[in-house]
Amino acid sequence: MKTAIKKYKFAIPIITLFILFVCFSFVYKYQPGVQIFKNNFWSFLKEMIIALPVMFILVGLFDVWVSKEKVQKHIGKASGIKGILLVMLLAFLQAGPLYAAFPVAYILWKKGTSASNIFIYLSAASIAKIPMLSFEIGFLGIQFSLLRIFLSIPIFVILGIIMGKYFEKNKLEVKDGQ
Numbered sequence: 001m002k003t004a005i006k007k008y009k010f011a012i013p014i015i016t017l018f019i020l021f022v023c024f025s026f027v028y029k030y031q032p033g034v035q036i037f038k039n040n041f042w043s044f045l046k047e048m049i050i051a052l053p054v055m056f057i058l059v060g061l062f063d064v065w066v067s068k069e070k071v072q073k074h075i076g077k078a079s080g081i082k083g084i085l086l087v088m089l090l091a092f093l094q095a096g097p098l099y100a101a102f103p104v105a106y107i108l109w110k111k112g113t114s115a116s117n118i119f120i121y122l123s124a125a126s127i128a129k130i131p132m133l134s135f136e137i138g139f140l141g142i143q144f145s146l147l148r149i150f151l152s153i154p155i156f157v158i159l160g161i162i163m164g165k166y167f168e169k170n171k172l173e174v175k176d177g178q
Helices: 002-007 011-027 031-065 068-075 080-093 098-110 115-127 130-140 142-169
Strands: none
Touching (some): 031 098, 080 098, 080 115, 080 142, 098 115, 115 142, 130 142
16 A cells, blocks of 8 residues: 555655546536536546546457467568558547557557557557547548648658667667556
8 A cells, every 4th residue: 555655656646636626616616627527527527437447358369369479470670661560550540539659559559569669659649540630620621631641651751760760779778657
């Protein structure tokens, strides 16, 4: 228990303050606080409860069904342009919110995907998912959406490669459970 309190010493006061704020908002009928809880927090919590278990099941199946050697061969350090295209395709096809991409990125990292490809995957998942593009085209038009995608792709590929090289040059490591 003491280790949990020590580990979350900054999160616990913030969560406590949020809970107190929401409680006081309902008691004193402070509408901005009630709105924050009902419209933002509650809808986000429901979305997470629905999306995350599905993503974890899919990530678990990917972890079991796809071998480390296959991942390293196709999107590992020596994969080149083919690896970049594959991680971008994976990101484009992913549905759901951005936080669902992080478990996928973790399992890809664990299986030997290059750091550059992880950065490219996360960037592509944040700006170019096909389900998101369909809404964007409906609201902003196809010309704007295509222009944004064609300008964004080279930028996040270049930045992903630079960040991956920096990551590997400084021998940064990700440790399980931290």
